[in-house]
Amino acid sequence: VRGAPKSGRAATARKREVPLSRAEVIAAALAIIDTDGAENLTIRRLADRLDVYPTAVQWHGGSKAQLLASVCEVVFQDIELPPMTSRTQWTAWIGAMALAVRDALMAHPNVAPLLSDQLQVSPMSFPLVEGVLSVLESAGFRDENLVNAYNTTIGFVFGWCFAELAREPGDATTGWQDEFKTGILHAPADEVPTLRANVDALTNQAFMLRWQGGRDNPLTDSFVVAVRVLINGLKAEL
Amino acid sequence: VRGAPKSGRAATARKREVPLSRAEVIAAALAIIDTDGAENLTIRRLADRLDVYPTAVQWHGGSKAQLLASVCEVVFQDIELPPMTSRTQWTAWIGAMALAVRDALMAHPNVAPLLSDQLQVSPMSFPLVEGVLSVLESAGFRDENLVNAYNTTIGFVFGWCFAELAREPGDATTGWQDEFKTGILHAPADEVPTLRANVDALTNQAFMLRWQGGRDNPLTDSFVVAVRVLINGLKAEL
DNA sequence: ACCTGAACACCGTTCAAGT
DNA sequence: ACCTGAACACCGTTCAAGT
Numbered sequence: 001v002r003g004a005p006k007s008g009r010a011a012t013a014r015k016r017e018v019p020l021s022r023a024e025v026i027a028a029a030l031a032i033i034d035t036d037g038a039e040n041l042t043i044r045r046l047a048d049r050l051d052v053y054p055t056a057v058q059w060h061g062g063s064k065a066q067l068l069a070s071v072c073e074v075v076f077q078d079i080e081l082p083p084m085t086s087r088t089q090w091t092a093w094i095g096a097m098a099l100a101v102r103d104a105l106m107a108h109p110n111v112a113p114l115l116s117d118q119l120q121v122s123p124m125s126f127p128l129v130e131g132v133l134s135v136l137e138s139a140g141f142r143d144e145n146l147v148n149a150y151n152t153t154i155g156f157v158f159g160w161c162f163a164e165l166a167r168e169p170g171d172a173t174t175g176w177q178d179e180f181k182t183g184i185l186h187a188p189a190d191e192v193p194t195l196r197a198n199v200d201a202l203t204n205q206a207f208m209l210r211w212q213g214g215r216d217n218p219l220t221d222s223f224v225v226a227v228r229v230l231i232n233g234l235k236a237e238l
Numbered sequence: 239v240r241g242a243p244k245s246g247r248a249a250t251a252r253k254r255e256v257p258l259s260r261a262e263v264i265a266a267a268l269a270i271i272d273t274d275g276a277e278n279l280t281i282r283r284l285a286d287r288l289d290v291y292p293t294a295v296q297w298h299g300g301s302k303a304q305l306l307a308s309v310c311e312v313v314f315q316d317i318e319l320p321p322m323t324s325r326t327q328w329t330a331w332i333g334a335m336a337l338a339v340r341d342a343l344m345a346h347p348n349v350a351p352l353l354s355d356q357l358q359v360s361p362m363s364f365p366l367v368e369g370v371l372s373v374l375e376s377a378g379f380r381d382e383n384l385v386n387a388y389n390t391t392i393g394f395v396f397g398w399c400f401a402e403l404a405r406e407p408g409d410a411t412t413g414w415q416d417e418f419k420t421g422i423l424h425a426p427a428d429e430v431p432t433l434r435a436n437v438d439a440l441t442n443q444a445f446m447l448r449w450q451g452g453r454d455n456p457l458t459d460s461f462v463v464a465v466r467v468l469i470n471g472l473k474a475e476l
Numbered sequence: 477a478c479c480t481g482a483a484c485a486c487c488g489t490t491c492a493a494g495t
Numbered sequence: 496a497c498c499t500g501a502a503c504a505c506c507g508t509t510c511a512a513g514t
Contacts, residue, residue: 019497043488054488056498064488113354117405123421125446126430133432133440144459147439151460152467154445159397167355183361192364194371201385202371207392208363221382222389225475229390233471237463257478281507292507294479302507 020052025061026070033071033110037167043067072118075111079104081131090139091231097131098157098227105161109215112165119158140238149234156230160223163207164214258290263299264308271309271348275405281305310356313349317342319369328377329469335369336395336465343399347453350403357396378476387472394468398461401445402452 028050032041043064047054061067080103082088082096105112132150141149189196204210210217266288270279281302285292299305318341320326320334343350370388379387427434442448448455 042486044486053499055490055500058489059497116351116354116400119401119404119445120406121421121447121449123425126421126425126433129444129446130430130433133436137432143436143439146436147444148460148463150440151444151457152464155398155401155457155460155464156394156467158445159399159401160393161397162354162400163357163393163397166357168358183359183364187361187364192368194375195364195368198371198381198384201381202388206367206385206389207357207396208367209359211359219389219393222386222393225386226390226393229394229468229471229475231471232474233467233469236470236474237467280505282505291480293481293509296508297478 020050020056020060022060022070025050025057026067026074029061029067030071030074030108030111033114034108037110038068038114039167041068068114069118071111072115073122073124075104075108075115076118076124078107079128081127084131084135088135090135091235093135094132094153094231094234095227097128098223098230101157102161102223105165106214106218109165109213112162113167116158116162119154136234139234145237149237152234153230156226160226161214164219164223166213168211168213258288258294258298260298260308263288263295264305264312267299267305268309268312268346268349271352272346275348276306276352277405279306306352307356309349310353311360311362313342313346313353314356314362316345317366319365322369322373326373328373329473331373332370332391332469332472333465335366336461336468339395340399340461343403344452344456347403347451350400351405354396354400357392374472377472383475387475390472391468394464398464399452402457402461404451406449406451 025046029041029046032046032049043057044054046061047057050057057067061070080100082093082100084093105115129150132153133146136146136149136153139149187195195202202209204212204217205219206222263284267279267284270284270287281295282292285295288295295305299308318338320331320338322331343353367388370391371384374384374387374391377387425433433440440447442450442455443457444460
């Protein structure tokens with residue numbers, strides 16, 4: 001029996017006392033993504049884990065694309081927006097928001113690559129949108145300037161995290177580490193002098209010079225600097 | 239005959255006079271991605287277009303993961319780094335570099351989502367890495383500060399473009415536009431006042447409030463602002 | 477070296493049928 | 496409403512064989 005459920009304990013009548021729910025399906029999908037990566041999430045594997053047939057998960061979760069979107073929603077909802085009081089400084093709020101976004105993505109690093117496709121319109125994102133907009137407006141941004149400041153902020157915060165949490169190269173090309181070292185050492189010194197002079201500080205600590213993703217090797221210091229750069233840069237726009 | 243090559247013109251002996259090359263395979267893959275999107279690139283479709291059997295493309299292009307990496311390399315190589323003379327200002331160079339990166343990604347918008355996974359170590363990226371490092375060093379960044387300024391810059395420029403060029407939602411959830419309008423209009427006015435007040439300027443022009451990707455609907459103005467914000471923010475770090 | 481041809485172990489999805 | 500069961504049209508990859 002090929003696609004049948006695992007049928008764990010003997011041949012006892014395997015029957016759910018409670019019907020499968022949409023939330024249960026999404027949670028199981030998220031669990032698989034967290035442990036095995038998004039590329040290993042399969043309707044059929046999901047069905048196996050839930051002890052049902054593949055078509056049953058599709059009944060609750062919809063198509064695979066819809067299911068992935070639902071998983072992203074759950075992660076997105078976990079973003080804990082900083083509170084806004086009457087004497088909140090806009091710079092402090094933006095900084096706290098950036099950290100909150102990164103925290104939420106870091107909690108499910110394998111979801112981040114999917115979320116970039118999901119940064120589209122959805123009522124679910126209205127609290128974040130309204131928060132950023134109102135804070136930037138209170139800073140003095142209006143009309144076109146408000147739109148540009150908003151896009152700068154969102155693109156910066158989310159984009160940076162996407163870059164940090166990109167999938168690891170996998171086995172597609174193995175031997176990065178060796179290739180890196182020999183590549184650097186064999187490159188003519190006069191072609192990459194700055195790279196060579198700072199190779200210890202850069203190795204596995206910088207974009208394009210690391211072989212671990214942000215999950216196992218977070219670039220926290222640089223993110224803190226990046227957020228400060230964003231805020232100071234926005235200040236200069238006023 | 240299921241998986242056979244298309245055998246286009248009649249039954250004339252279909253024989254390549256020149257053997258298939260690795261470059262030819264990669265170019266064809268890029269062409270398919272450009273027109274149909276990365277999710278529609280298939281070894282078998284690629285084989286069909288090249289008039290060979292699937293295993294032949296694998297012989298030249300390697301596994302699918304390796305093939306995608308090769309496609310990304312081609313696009314990455316198209317980045318035209320701005321020249322550096324002795325009197326180049328670091329701010330001008332960073333700005334020109336950012337535009338060059340975006341131009342290269344915009345030329346193949348469907349590749350951008352793949353490139354985020356490919357922002358890993360590779361000798362091919364050394365010119366860009368060395369360029370950014372040397373320019374930031376000339377600005378006055380040293381050691382840890384240099385690493386952080388570098389990561390801020392790369393994460394900002396590439397990350398922002400990744401966010402801008404994210405895949406369109408597809409048919410996963412259709413009716414974005416309607417959902418958006420009704421969603422906004424039905425949301426209590428006191429919950430999203432700033433969003434409502436600026437809805438005309440924001441609609442389809444801002445992250446999370448657009449239903450078209452960067453390919454068909456570029457956010458160029460905001461990117462220019464974002465780059466200026468980056469540069470001014472970096473200045474403040476010195 | 478370069479490619480065919482068949483086979484293997486998977487996919488997501490549809491559709492009819494059960495209860 | 497919720498799930499089974501079989502089938503369909505695909506995948507990427509391996510492996511043996513041809514030339």
